[in-house]
Amino acid sequence: MEPGGATQVATAVGDGAVGVQIRQTRRLPDFLQSVNLKYVKLGYHYLISNLLTLCFVPLIFVTLIEASQMDLGDLRQLWLHLQYNLVSVIICSAFLVFGLTVYIMTRPRPVYLVDYSCYRAPDHLKAPFDRFLKHSRLTGDFDESSLEFQRKILERSGLGEDTYVPEAMHFIPPRPSMAAAREEAEQVMYGALDNLFSNTNVKPKDIGILVVNCSLFNPTPSLSAMIVNKYKLRGNIRSFNLGGMGCSAGVIAIDLAKDLLQVHRNTYAVVVSTENITQNWYFGNKKSMLIPNCLFRVGGSAVLLSNKSVDRRRAKYRLVHVVRTHRGADDKAFRCVYQEQDDAGKTGVSLSKDLMAIAGGALKTNITTLGPIVLPISEQLLFFVTLLVKKLLNSNVKPYIPDFKLAFDHFCIHAGGRAVIDELEKNLQLLPIHVEASRMTLHRFGNTSSSSIWYELAYTEAKGRMRKGNRVWQIAFGSGFKCNSAVWEALRSVKPSPNGPWEDCIDKYPVTVIS
Secondary structure (H helix, E strand, O other): OOHHHHHHHHHHHHHHHHHHHHHOOOOOOOHHHHOOHHHHHHHHHHHHHOHHHHHHHHHHHHHHHHHHOOOHHHHHHHHHHHHHOHHHHHHHHHHHHHHHHHHHHHOOOOOEEEEEEEOOOOHHHEOOHHHHHHHHHHHOOOOHHHHHHHHHHHHHOOOOOOOEOOHHHHOOOOOOOHHHHHHHHHHHHHHHHHHHHHHHOOOHHHEEEEEEEOOOOOOOOOHHHHHHHHHOOOOOOEEEEEOOOHHHHHHHHHHHHHHHHHHOOOOEEEEEEEOOOHHHOOOOOOHHHHHHHHHEOOOEEEEEEEOOHHHHOOOOEEEEEEEEEEOOOOHHHHHOEEEEEOOOOOEEEEEOOOHHHHHHHHHHHHHHHHHHHHOOHHHHHHHHHHHHHHHHHOOOOOOOOOOHHHOOOEEEEOOOOHHHHHHHHHHOOOOHHHOHHHHHHHHHHOEOHHHHHHHHHHHHHHOOOOOOOOEEEEEEEEOOOEEEEEEEEEOOOOOOOOOOOOOOOHHHOOOOOOO
């Protein structure tokens, strides 16, 4: 809610309170008017969701009564009947065994998230606003208009004073070389992987699948080859390097690893998600290309997945669904996040003014696919009935927005910026606590691109909110334009792993972020 809106509500409530005080009489409250709609809706949800069970209870009860009235003579008659129909019994049993065998052999193998790790940069790489603006001025690359623009973006971004920029950007003038970019990639990837291997006691030689995603830095040899070389991974490892796929590439990498784990039995997969800033800092004055300088910060994650049944006991989560949406066929969507050169020949990433509208359209398509497989039947019925009334009666009935809070316990919305989080909170009708992890991740670490959803999950764990059976919705947006979702189910009450990104500061959060 905007500050002005809050003032109007407060004023209205205040005026109403005066009126009530004048006319107040001592009588019982009108309970019919005071019943909160959310409890009515909750009751409806439980009734519809358990309707099948409620229908089966009388049937089971009647069957038990009939069975209790059978004597030895009835049982003998049943046995004789089965003997005379032995061939039918054998055929039915064979079909049953065959069907069960086919189901067991063809069902998707469960994919477990054993653990994950998020990189936390050293303190000397922190970039407080004053230092950021001072360095930007001293480089001599930005005019006064651009410096003022960056100042305003920073103040409204939702970022805090403790985010990190790479080593090369702390020099005056900055030193964005290939060597510096490699050094940034090594620090982030190896830092996350070292912690992951230490926490899980998994040997690098046991890794059978490696997927690395980084959008803007793709050297030769690849980032995945750098990891293979560093940890001396085995020679037959299936390694993949995803480039240019934007901030939603982390979910794409998880989806690729999941598909590979369906084919290759009894193995581990590691997914590394990061972004490289060193060589992708923009040193020009085009406003739409200056925004990434203000939002993107150093970060990365490493995730260990397994299809081994023995890992279920120690795993944190089970992967339930991945839903991917690609709007690249639309020209506006394709160009809304676009790497290019400005008129002065300086390279950067341009963000279109239509970005939020395009992201909204991609989200709508994504949740249209995701909704039917995650929402309870109660929500699906409400949505279907509303749609039917609107179509048949051609009335001005507002489309029913499904309550995703009934499907998920926690939300990890890509911390791309304050506006993204605000819009999803509004459109999905979420509560402040549902977007707290996203807002605090943006405040503490900035936009770490595809790894931001893992910092958010780590925040939820550090707060002690993850319980067994809880469902988590990770949703990310990226260039192309893409909107991707991953759904996880907690296999136990999850505690934060050692050396987590929030270990030294979780008690300070949540903080109030100035809009």
